[in-house]
Amino acid sequence: MVSLQELPEAVFVLDEPDASVVEKIEAFLRRAVGSSLEGGRTPDGTLSIGEIKDAGELVDEWDADQIHDVSLVRLKAFAGFNEVSIDRLTGVASAQVFLCPEVEYSGWALDADGATRTHSGRIPDVIVRDVLNFTIEDGAVVRAESASGEAVAFGRRNRGFGEADEAFSELLDALTLVPAVGLNPELSAGLADLEIGGDLTLTLGGHFLTITCDGSGDGWVATLVVTKDGSGSAASLEVTCQWDPSKNPYGMPDLFPAWVVYTESEVSDRAPAEWAAPVWVIEQLMPNEEPSAPSSP
Incomplete structure (x- = not known):
C-alpha cells in the first residue's frame, strides 16, 4: 500500500519525458524490427502486442465476414510513438506506439456448388496502434507489453x-x-x-x-x-x-x-x-x- 507521503510521487506522470527514456524506447523498438510474432509476442517474450479486435474488417474481400483468424507474423517496421509518460515510483514508462506488422488471415467460404472451401492470404499496409508499458532495467528497456491487452489495427492499400x-x-x-x-x-x-x-x-x-x-x-x-x-x-x-x-x-x-x-x-x-x-x-x-x-x- 502506498503511504500518504509517497502518494504524490506515485501518481505523478512526467509530461515531458527525459530524452534518455525516449532513446531507450526507440532503441528497443528498432531492435525488435524483423522479429517473428506469434500471438502478438516475439519468441523471447520481450515484446507483447495486444489482441486486435475486428481484424477481419481489414480484409478487402466479399467473403471477409467468414474470416476466423488474423495473425501478426512479423514486425516489419515501427512508425514512431507519442504520449510518453513514466511512473516515477515504479520506473515503468508507457507510450502509444505505431507498428507495421506483416499480417496473415485465414477463413472459409461457400463456393457456387455450396461446398466449403478455405481461403487465406496476407493483408498489406496494416498499422497497429497500442499503448505499451516499457520496463527499464540497468539503463535499458528489457520488456514491453500491451497496457490493456487490446490493440487497434487500421490501413488499406492504395487508400x-x-x-x-x-x-x-x-x-x-x-x-x-x-x-x-x-x-x-x-x-x-x-x-x-x-x-x-x-x-x-x-x-x-x-x-x-x-x-x-x-x-x-x-x-x-x-x-x-x-x-x-x-x-x-x-x-x-x-x-x-x-x-x-x-x-x-x-x-x-x-x-x-x-x-x-x-x-x-x-x-x-x-x-x-x-x-x-x-x-x-x-x-x-x-x-x-x-x-x-x-x-x-
Missing part, C-alpha cells in the same frame, strides 16, 4: 483521400510520430505550419531533416532529405500524391476519394505510402540499429 491537402496533412501528422520531432514542441509546431509549395529544415540531434513539397493542381511531391552533421552523405525519400481516375470513374470526389499517396522507395514494402516517411526517417536516424533478419517459420 484514397478526398483532397490532396488532406493527404499532405496525413503525411505531416505521421511525421510527428518520429520522437525527435513530435516530442519537441517547437519542431512539431514548425512542421504543422508547413504547406504545399514550402520547405522546412529540422535539426534532429546530429542530423538535419529537410522537407520540400512542390505542388500543383495535379497533386504534390514531397522530398525528404536526411543529412548527418559534418558528413557529406545524404539520403532522400520522395513521396507523391496524385489523382487516380480508376478510383473515381464518375468524377464524384465526395463519394469516391481518389487522391492516392505512393512512393517508389523500398520502404513501401514495410509501411503504407502515407506512413513511409516516419518509418524511413527513424531508420535514417538510427543507422546502427539494423533490422533483424526474419526468423524461419
Whole structure:
C-alpha cells in the first residue's frame, strides 16, 4: 500500500519525458524490427502486442465476414510513438506506439456448388496502434507489453483521400510520430505550419531533416532529405500524391476519394505510402540499429 507521503510521487506522470527514456524506447523498438510474432509476442517474450479486435474488417474481400483468424507474423517496421509518460515510483514508462506488422488471415467460404472451401492470404499496409508499458532495467528497456491487452489495427492499400491537402496533412501528422520531432514542441509546431509549395529544415540531434513539397493542381511531391552533421552523405525519400481516375470513374470526389499517396522507395514494402516517411526517417536516424533478419517459420 502506498503511504500518504509517497502518494504524490506515485501518481505523478512526467509530461515531458527525459530524452534518455525516449532513446531507450526507440532503441528497443528498432531492435525488435524483423522479429517473428506469434500471438502478438516475439519468441523471447520481450515484446507483447495486444489482441486486435475486428481484424477481419481489414480484409478487402466479399467473403471477409467468414474470416476466423488474423495473425501478426512479423514486425516489419515501427512508425514512431507519442504520449510518453513514466511512473516515477515504479520506473515503468508507457507510450502509444505505431507498428507495421506483416499480417496473415485465414477463413472459409461457400463456393457456387455450396461446398466449403478455405481461403487465406496476407493483408498489406496494416498499422497497429497500442499503448505499451516499457520496463527499464540497468539503463535499458528489457520488456514491453500491451497496457490493456487490446490493440487497434487500421490501413488499406492504395487508400484514397478526398483532397490532396488532406493527404499532405496525413503525411505531416505521421511525421510527428518520429520522437525527435513530435516530442519537441517547437519542431512539431514548425512542421504543422508547413504547406504545399514550402520547405522546412529540422535539426534532429546530429542530423538535419529537410522537407520540400512542390505542388500543383495535379497533386504534390514531397522530398525528404536526411543529412548527418559534418558528413557529406545524404539520403532522400520522395513521396507523391496524385489523382487516380480508376478510383473515381464518375468524377464524384465526395463519394469516391481518389487522391492516392505512393512512393517508389523500398520502404513501401514495410509501411503504407502515407506512413513511409516516419518509418524511413527513424531508420535514417538510427543507422546502427539494423533490422533483424526474419526468423524461419
